[in-house]
Amino acid sequence: MSEESVVKRGVAQGSAMGGAVLLVTVGVLELLQGLSAISKDEVIVTGVDYTYQFDLTAWGWTHLVLGAIVTAAGIALFTGAAWARGGAMVICAISILVNFLWLPYYPMWAITIIALNAVVIWAVSTWHPDRDRSRTAISTGEING
Incomplete structure (x- = not known):
């Protein structure tokens, strides 16, 4: 196995584990965002006339449930x-x-979470653990053939 492929595999595996950490972070941010909306925190703007405008409590519960699912996916x-x-x-x-639909309520928070999600998608889509395991097995001589 060439040194370049070992480096690429290490970077891909590191980015995937970094993606898992980011996913848990995004989940926690979603949970905090949901709690903030449910408690009708003064940070969130509610005076906009927006096509996808829901009750702030509904948005809060949406973010709370989504945050729990995202956190569980990150742990998995x-x-x-x-x-x-x-x-x-x-x-x-x-x-x-x-x-994206939440943007009018708290733009900076929404943009941050969108960017983190994009990084997570990139990280987990570039990591191929099955291919890495088979290459490691071949290079160490575990597979005869």
Whole structure:
């Protein structure tokens, strides 16, 4: 195995674990955002006339549930399971959509979460643990053939 492929594999695995950490972080931010909306915090603007305007409590519960799911997906992503990678990408896409609709209420928070979700999608889509395991097994001589 060339030194370049070892470096690429290490970077991909590191970015995936970094993606898992970011996913848990996004989940916690979503939870805090939901709690802030449910408690009708003064930080959130409610006076806009917006096409996708829901009751602030409904947005809060949406973010709270989404945050719990995102956090669970982030914790599952630490296992490296293929379903966790796919689930993380889907839940990040949903989170991007929800936060895009949330933009008028708290733009900087929503943009931050959208950017973090995009990084997570990139990180988990570039990591291929099955391919990395088979290359490691071949290079160490565990597979005869």
